Amino acid sequence: MSSIFTGSQPQGREGEGGATFSAIFRHFRRILSLNNQVLEMVADLEFALGGEYIYDRSFLKSSVTGIIEKGRQVIYHLNAMSGDRYARLYDRFTSTGDHLVDILAGGLGPYGPFLVLDWEVLHRDLVHLAGGKGANLGELVNSLKMPAPVGFVVSTTGYRHFMETNDLFTRIDQILSKESDPVGRSTRINALFMKAKVPGDLAGVINKRLKKICAEPGGAKFFAVRSSGVGEDGERSYAGQFQSFIGVVAGEVPAAIVKVMASRFSERLLRYLEPDSSAEEVPMAVVVQPMIEARAAGVLYTRDPIAPGSETMVISAVAGRGEELVSGKQSGDRLSLSRHHPFFPVTSHLAPVTGIPSGRGENGLRRGAGVVGLGVLKKLAEYGLLLEKRFEMPQDIEWCIDGEEKIWILQTRPLHVRTYGECKTPAALAEELSQLPVLLSGQGHVCQLGLTCGPVVHVDENTPADSFPIGAVAVSRYANPRLAEIVRRAAAVITDIGSPTGHLATITREYRTPALFGTGEATRLLPPGTEVVVDVEERTIYAGRVDLPPDMCEFGGFEPLAGQPEASILRRLLRLIAPLNLIDPGSPSFKLDNCQTIHDFLRFSHERAVAELIDFHLSGRMVGAKGAPLLEANIPLKIRLIDIGGGLDGTPGGAMTVNRVTSLPFRQILRGLLNEEAWDREPAPFGVKDFLSGLSRPLTMLTHTPNYAGENLAIIADNYCNLSLRLGYHFNIIDSYLSDEADDNYIYFRFVGGFAENDKRERRAVLIDQILSGLHFKVERKGDLVLAKAKMLERSHMESILTHLGELIAFTRQLDVKMADSGAVDRFFTTFLERIRKEP
């Protein structure tokens, strides 16, 4: 591999174009290799999130430094390939890199300067800017896709701006140092807030958002303005210490925001804080939400605070907006539901409602008088379990339903259940597990740590996600990315085949769903319906069920892993590194200016590098193929070979037989081309119409053909192949890179032309489209032009695809003239697929 461009003698004579191509190809391979190194570092960071790695800040720092440096090199090589066509990438990349360094250094990150934050940008790791309530709501709306009324958040930056513009920090500190009586303090501080003015820029961004929300169809008439303190709803709970306002009209919102900010200095809070605490401590963000016209509202505890070990959750509900319930004025309906799907009700205490008869049913449950129906309760239970899984803690959730029975989550915060005495010790749990029959052990790769239990449900990519019972254990043959929604709902995910670096594995870490992939035989060993306990850390699955400690994460006095500051920094870093926004190269948004994350930069650079390579062939700059040796093979076509390094064995002279080809991707294509069964050597039934239509084609067909038009040409290296074929009436290009590094591998396939009538050509294109899609290609078809790409698959998978491509080329060579009716497409498709399936 190292001797590719230096040591080995190319078998074909390189012309000037060949030499240039070598240079371009060298940059290209550098990009592949760097890309791969960066993606490995990113994978390591993601692994760390899954809990399997033990890491510290110096690991985060060295990873990020390495990622930035290598990412910059990728951009350098892309520019070297393209004559600096992408020089602007440097600036964009530097900005992302600077944000990463800032986060590592404990900075506020890219949203630091924003006075107001829109909902779309919020997530759990923005507590320092959006406060606990705002961050949690952002997480549930954006990551968990749950319905919550979304408005905006006045950030802690906005708060500081307000305080500083009015010189409040200094003046409050003066009061605090002079006045010791809490009542006197808070009265004087309140007077300062009464006189304070919202600075123009802050008022401007607030009013702009209010206007926008009011202008939406069915726009809100009233708003809720709630405190969202840094630390509130977190480690130290200031719950209920700050003020919140509901039913605020748009014009009154700015004043309400100031009042909420002032509640940071209320008498109650001043008593609560350390006496020498400075005014700048405990900064405050403010959440502004449009009000829902609630028909009923209530609170859900995902564990029963009175009996945390009872495997039930508690829901209380009242008619109306629910303040009376929260403030304790009305007790409402109180129900408990099983924590396990399908969430059967366990007990109910319904508040008497006039006009509706109620009675006690045979199972002890009172029927018919509940404020909300069982469907709503079960849906709430689902939301509760999802939130609990996400935050790794039992949750205290405020909810409401509107006139159309739609559920809205108003806020969620940790529910601290203490289980002194009845708490199971870790060792006791381990002992209990050791008594259970082991169904599977020591197999598979850890994707996301966790200990959980539930019934087994077998799934595949066609399983409708909404039919998957929340809290069940999903067992699948493959780790197919289409299972993403099931990952969100499942208690755990186990697959036979799949790797911890794959896309679905990333999703398990994103949703914190315990996951073990690549066990080989989970679908066989875990029959549907079996109750199982999954211990990912031990890579063991037991038959049966154990009552897990109600507060798994505080179990034994530990904090939830996900809540550790290092984990939060890691997630913030990964948000700027791992997500891929540039997904579809065909889309107009696939452009330099939309690169945001490191992954975007890599993806964009890789795509453009491949394009540079292919453009080079199509541009006709590649010359000098005449002296290239012909491949000797038993196939009805002639292929000339240009070896740019390691594509052919080194022996000089002699016939260039198939055995002398050492290029990995080209060998696989040849395997397919040499498959006799795929060749249909009978003369095609050829009509006059076909011939006439063919006559008008060659010019357009040849528009993009290089100088070697008429010849078939393979430019090969050890891991690379660019094959241009004119087979019968078709023109194909296969450009492929194949190695042991799945992330580097790609196949680009372009199929165009043909002598048959338009509709026959199109039918053939449909056929190829279908077959290629079946081979995991991403296919784009315009008339009879088929463009297909397959990327980042394992070597063995790529090899079989390349072989089938070889067969396909042979097989479809004259199909268009045979395809008299559209039924023919199906027949050929079936025939070809049968051939594919015959292979091991």
Added chain:
Amino acid sequence: MVVGSNSEPRRLLIIDDEAIVGKRLNQIFTKMGYVVEAHIDPVQAVAAAEQHPFDIVVTDLKMQGMDGLEVLRRVKKINPRTRVIIITGYAEMDTADAAFSGGVFDFIPKPFRLDEIKDAILRAVSDMAGDG
């Protein structure tokens, strides 16, 4: 899964100036039935070992106050049977050599996977069993 359930539970000391390492290891080994103490200050940790020696010590290498090699030297002095595992983000061969000549049981570069540290500790436990 539960180690040493027939006799006294093994005592494990974890020393790392980054709290997250101690927290994570504490969580894992408590679950496995060990008595675990985690410290971020090596001086305090060694003082704790003087009060009540440990079977296994897992220590970071580069720390303020006292480095991992000094920890190794001191805990070996307190109890020569203690098995010491050094973890570090700065894996350098000369340090490794010094550590091995000081009687370190194993040397693990950070970041490491759970099963790597578990494996090292289980090997240390069975090694101790050989002491008789």
